[in-house]
Amino acid sequence: MNQIVKIILLDILKNKIVLIYTLILSALCWSSFALEDNSAKGLLTVLNIILFTVPLVSVLFATIYLYNSSEFIELLVSQPVKRQKIWLSLFLGLTLSMVLAFAVGAGIPLLIFAPDTIGLMMLLVGALITVIFISLAFLSSILTRDKAKGIGIAIMVWLFFALLFDGIVLFLLFQLADYPIEKFMVVMAALSPIDLARIQILMQLDVSAMMGYTGAIFKDFFGTSVGLIVSFLLLCLWSIIPFYISLRKFKQKDL
């Protein structure tokens, strides 16, 4: 591992926020498993917690950390270090520490209460969601020099994907209920990483029946192994593309 990643990783792990995040996540997961009598219900609760808190903490923490590292970045740019390496090291340091926090906080209860493919898949999806929102944080922090604006963009990104997007989808569902929009809904789902993750887990939990005809279409697509692979690839694209755009912008940035 290169020196810069090590420095960043140590710096983040010393930060109390990551520790608190781990503790809160584990408290939420342990309690929701302990309160529900069967693990499937517990899993659904944990799923909602993961899809709500993990993106928020990832995107906010990463954005704030990046703005606070502006001095560090400036210092490194004047040293014989490739810009690409600086940006990649920051990304690696942040993702490694946040994924670690997630794995410790939510992974341990998940593997204890649901030691099967669903548990493992939740762990994987949660880790991917963490990476995706850190990647989006990189994009929002490179868009503006102003810290307040950057954090604002990050919050808007989270708000959009966690709340607004579902609202828009529901609105479309009701408005266009008379038309055959099921296939279109599958495409819509791919436009939000959170929905993609949610559908993927729901398909595994066999509660798709609750979603009516759309659920059946989803099951037709996401339930198959091809659908599973496609949606995982989509999640991977979501984690790479925003970061890649930010990397290209960072290389052109004047410091």
Add this chain to the structure above:
Amino acid sequence: MIQIKNITKKFGKLTVLDQVNLNFQAGQCIALIGPNGCGKTTLIKSVLGMVLPDSGSIEYHKKPIAREHQYRANIGYMPQIGRYPDHMTIGQIIEMIKKVRNQWTDLDQELIEAFGLEKMFDKPMRTLSGGTTQKVSAVLAFLFNPEILILDEPTAGLDPLASEILKEKIIKEKQRGKLILITSHLLNELDDLITEIIFMQDGSVQFHEKNNILKQRTGEEKISKAIAKILKDNQHESNR
């Protein structure tokens, strides 16, 4: 050693550097002077690759520096306002840069001793005064024994004693054949240091001359007076 060819840089509508051509050789000690906002710092940052010029090229040993990074191992840079991670201590910062540069030998610790920084090694950067931060910047610039030193307002904020230590160090490095580039407003301080003067205004180079030739031409003993005379003459000409 460094050749700047026709570089132009715009920040929005403002042209900060306008077709700048310069040539620096080893053993020179160059003063970069000019009014505030004339593009001195932008020029320096372009050489360091921190600011990317819109057009033109900069060459180090006849090789363009665009998208390169290794050449910076030969440059020591002291920024005008050093900005460091708040929570790190002086010792940690120095250790970190050593790690990043991966250079553990051939270190020049003279300034650490001269400034007496050892006893402050465990002080966090946020508690330091502006002057002490400047000392840390100076130490980092000289530490790796680079062949080029770029000092942006090196003595601003330093007390007279520290500023004298730094000046002596600069003279010593100059005698060892290094290229030294200084920007400063304190012209009198530069008198016994520099060999050449570059005067910039509104993003372009007004003149680039050897110190002694400039003094001969204007018939003045001090740099500050020589510059003032040239500026006055220029004004006369434009008024006429």
